[in-house]
Structure formats: structure tokens, C-alpha cells
Amino acid sequence: MTEITNNRFEHLLDLHHLKKTGPRLKVLAMMSAKNTATSQPDLEGLMEDVDRVTLYRILNVFEEKGIIHKIFDLNGTANYAICTSNCQEHLHHDEHLHFNCIVCNKVYCLNDLSLPAFNLPPGFKADGFTLYASGTCPQCNRK
Amino acid sequence: MTEITNNRFEHLLDLHHLKKTGPRLKVLAMMSAKNTATSQPDLEGLMEDVDRVTLYRILNVFEEKGIIHKIFDLNGTANYAICTSNCQEHLHHDEHLHFNCIVCNKVYCLNDLSLPAFNLPPGFKADGFTLYASGTCPQCNRK
């Protein structure tokens, strides 16, 4: 099983002409193990053996290549999640809902919810949308 | 005219039981002079005579009191805009569209556009929404 997912990540790196290195595979493993986006501080804590700068650089190339996307939470902290589909280099399509829990601060990517249509004022040309919601998540509501 | 707007700001501070000080009135003047949100770095540059820490504290109380609201741009930089209406202490209603130009990086608050309705997955309880769009603004399109 670990082998299958590992192969999946290696394939992903191949696809984008990136070397299959330990730190990169580890980032992908960490992020895919969670059902929410991972904050930069969390990632940094999870990857103690990897240099801080290396982590930043990995996150940057992954974002450029369209492997992950970046979401800022209510505190302005960077969070990262693996793109589900149709993201290309320098062109992200994360037009779904990002839900930020005000209790546990987790960021959920609700990919199933596509955005409703709406019009922009004249003169504005948009090429990307994201809807943010804040409130309490299922886990925190239960208590 | 300057006197009228100055009175308006003083009234605003009175309303929220905040002392009418120079730095606070200056922040309000700076922000209201623009039709876009103002970034923290810009504000810092505009208020050279005011201490950096004081600026942070002013922005924080203003946000708590519902006088301004904070928007993060595509780079995760904090931007601030004066709330148009119905914002109360600790309860912001900035449920409008924030447009971030990818050329000039300006953040526009398009207050006239209210959000279309949509449903959340079961378990999620939302109390705030914001729609972000990125693209090119009227000014940058003209060129």
C-alpha cells in the first residue's frame, strides 16, 4: 500500500520533470495523509530532518507546477493542499470552497462545491475565483 | 471639506469609545483617500512619523471594533479597508467580492456584489463568507 502511493508520488514527480528526492516524496506523503490543508508551520514541524529553506523551495516548485495549491487561513498563514485535478503549470483551478474552522483553525478544501455564477463590474477581467467560508467544522461542532 | 471628513472620522472614533489621536485620524484619512484596500507595507510607508508598533495596534483595534476589515492578497500580505456598513465589534460582514489584480496587485472591495447562495456539506456551520477573484483590473486592462 505504501508502495502503491509511493509509486503514485514518484509518477507525479516524473510527470513534472522533477527529481524524485527524499524531501519531495516526504512532503507529498505528509500532505496526502491528511484530509485538510497543511500549514507551513505544521509541515516544518513534521519534517525536522529537512532544512527550512528546502521546504520553502519544494512548496514553491510544487505550486508553480500545479501539484499543490496555497491557501491563506484567517491568520494569513500559508496552507497547502494537493490539487485534485486540472491544475497546470502556472494556472491553478482551485475554484472550490475553502472552509476555515475558527476553533481548530483547519482549512478544508471542499472540492465538490463548485462556485455559483455571478457577474463582475465592467472593466474587471477575472481568471480565478475562490470562495472562503469561516465557521465551525463537523469535528468541532460535535463537542 | 477636509474639516467635514475629519469630523466624520472623529465621530467614528467617538462611536467606538476610542480616543481621537493624531495617528488614528491619519490612518483613517489615508485609507479613505483610496478606492482600494491599503496594504500594511503601504500604510507603513505613508505614516513615517508614526511608530510601526503603533500602526499595528491601531489596525488591530480598528478591526476588532468593526471599523476596518482585513483582506489578504495573493501574496499573503495584509490589506485593510474601511467597512462600509453593518460591521459590529468582533462581527464583520464583509460578504462581498474582493478582487485582486495580478498586475498592480491592488485589492478592490466590490461592495455592490453580494454573494450568491450555496449549500455547505453536512456538519459545517458557516458564519462568514468572502469571495475572492483574481485577474486584471480596469486600470491595468486599459493599457
Add this chain to the structure above:
DNA sequence: AAATTAAATGCATCATAGTTGCATTTGTGA
């Protein structure tokens, strides 16, 4: 299988954003 090379990592260093504690100043109400 060993050598080569470009890419990736690690380290030192720097810049900016934001916070906290404390002394000093200033606005406001008595």
C-alpha cells in the same frame, strides 16, 4: 558499473511582518 553533470539540498545570512513589555506622553473627564 563508474563517471559526469545538472539539479536539489543545506547552511549562513538577511529582510520583513508581527508581538510583547515597559517607560513616556497625551486625551479626556472631574
Add this chain to the structure above:
DNA sequence: TCACAAATGCAACTATGATGCATTTAATTT
């Protein structure tokens, strides 16, 4: 105008993020 709370300024600190350069490592070639 006096007194006091509130606000500002200053020093110091933490965290995030970027850059330059030396070293290591993955992939390619022989």
C-alpha cells in the same frame, strides 16, 4: 488644571520568507 487611564514610542524578540554559495545527490552517459 489636575489626575488617570489610554495611547504612543522604543527596545527587543519571534516567525516567515528570500538569496547566495558550497556540497550532495539523482539521473545520464560512457
